[in-house]
Amino acid sequence: MDDTFTPVTDVGEFGLIERIKEVLAPGAERVEVGIGDDAAAFATTEGSLQLITTDSLIEHVHFDRTYTPMRHLGYKAISVNVSDIAAMNGVSRVATVAIGLPNSISVEMVEALYAGMRDAAEGYGLSVVGGDTTASHKLVLTVTVVGECARKNLVRRSGATPGDLLCITGNLGASYAGLRILQHHKERLLEEGDGYEPDLSAYAPVIERHLRPTARTDIVASLQTHGLQPRAMIDLSDGLASDLRHLCASSNCGADINLDSILISPETKAVASLLDEPIERYALTGGEDYELLFAVDPSRETDLKKLADVQVVGVCLPTTKGIRVTRSGVSVDLGESGFAHF
């Protein structure tokens, strides 16, 4: 028996996933997209394509119960998975929910959690069909979503080529802004005691983006309506810098992103300003925005402009050009924390 003990932190999350991929045998023929994309894709016996993705939300790791309403948490647990299915250009159909419950969670809290899942399921047109409930030390919520996609519409991370236009939906940094303002006021509450009652109404949009994000299923529908097939797509869960690197690595290309074309909401800017933090960090590494980043054939630029809430923010380049972010004509390499040069 091998007694080596390599801490997971030595290889990191992505290193660990590489090790896991090596251990697992390659999938059977029917597996069309395996580990390493937003969702996996497999063919049924009849040949239709099914998509599957799973994501856990773990207390103290992914959320803080002191400021997370259960109903929002249920909604978010569904959204983060639906977002992965959307990133494959697919439509979500069913979900299962495995929940680990500590003693401090009441039946009423569980009901609120599932009411949030029901809200999300209704909004996305999917059904929660099953699950598992167990005792646990912390609240753990693992949702799996199965979706569908016509084979011709499937979009992976890997199809972008130099010259493709890079597009982003919505605005970035809002979820991180919501998190930071909640953390900020939690710290002040701990300092000042129960009498502290902050007015958070000015930050409601970013707080909602953090606690109750919505997956961009509207964009998947809109792409379909306009006959636009992205060449590569990924959802922005880790943050633009990290997710762009994933898309470029899978597609074997570089990229140049124009920071000035990325939308940032006034509330996001207000939080960055209040906390005296660089707005670039919010937009590039904030994470959890659940917007979509996708690459489109440049000949489709006219059709692209017909899509609501989509900005062309850059272009794919040959790998040798690296992954760059440009602002006001100044371009820096988006290496590890490269954006810190701004």
Add this chain to the structure above:
Amino acid sequence: MDDTFTPVTDVGEFGLIERIKEVLAPGAERVEVGIGDDAAAFATTEGSLQLITTDSLIEHVHFDRTYTPMRHLGYKAISVNVSDIAAMNGVSRVATVAIGLPNSISVEMVEALYAGMRDAAEGYGLSVVGGDTTASHKLVLTVTVVGECARKNLVRRSGATPGDLLCITGNLGASYAGLRILQHHKERLLEEGDGYEPDLSAYAPVIERHLRPTARTDIVASLQTHGLQPRAMIDLSDGLASDLRHLCASSNCGADINLDSILISPETKAVASLLDEPIERYALTGGEDYELLFAVDPSRETDLKKLADVQVVGVCLPTTKGIRVTRSGVSVDLGESGFAHF
């Protein structure tokens, strides 16, 4: 806002599931089997039937790392889900794995865990296609399996009728015997210190049944071969007493089980004897055997006898007759702990 705090223990796991079912809207038309069976069933756009089930294994709740090899744990996490798909008379196709990792788990332990999943996947003919890795306070393993079933072959818990023969695969109580012998020797190790090295070889079969159970996919294949379509089926995860009650409640029938026809292995009997515990508890409430319990049209008794490793152990009755267990001609009602009367 409703501030009532009802502890989950007040309503129990099954009470909680009823509350969750009330909160969730009824599934869409394509959902053919929703919450409350071994797995859910839904139709793809093309009309083929997909099955889905999810199960979590949580450290200190479902397993004890001191005597659970990681490779076995990975195997078990797949098996318990494949068993649910088998209970619908389906075949497992793909799995996703969400894993929560505490710092005390090394990369090598993760690799052993996934090697066990690979072993199971190869044995069952399924592919692990994706997942999620996160930090966690305890080791948490949530597996979701998607399978398939021709519509005409789908078996629910609800189709049994009075007169049907009740069948059980394999032998019962072995997993619980494995658990008890492991617990017994862990206690003695804690008392006697590191010098204590028990010889567990005599109990290897029951220890393996507990740590590395195998789902009865062979029975699903065998039923198919012999053209036998069970009217109702459930896998024995909670224990015969509890799972029989589920099948009878769903089918709206009673049952009489002949305890003398239930197979119990010599090793299971040896553990019960060593620990001076009633063997009935092992067979009726032990749980985690992952054998199948199913009801068959009595006119098929001849074909039933052709199935390897299947015993006819009882018969379905009208609801008014209750759920009974008979031994040596003495019959008791299998109410809450009814078997304690033996």
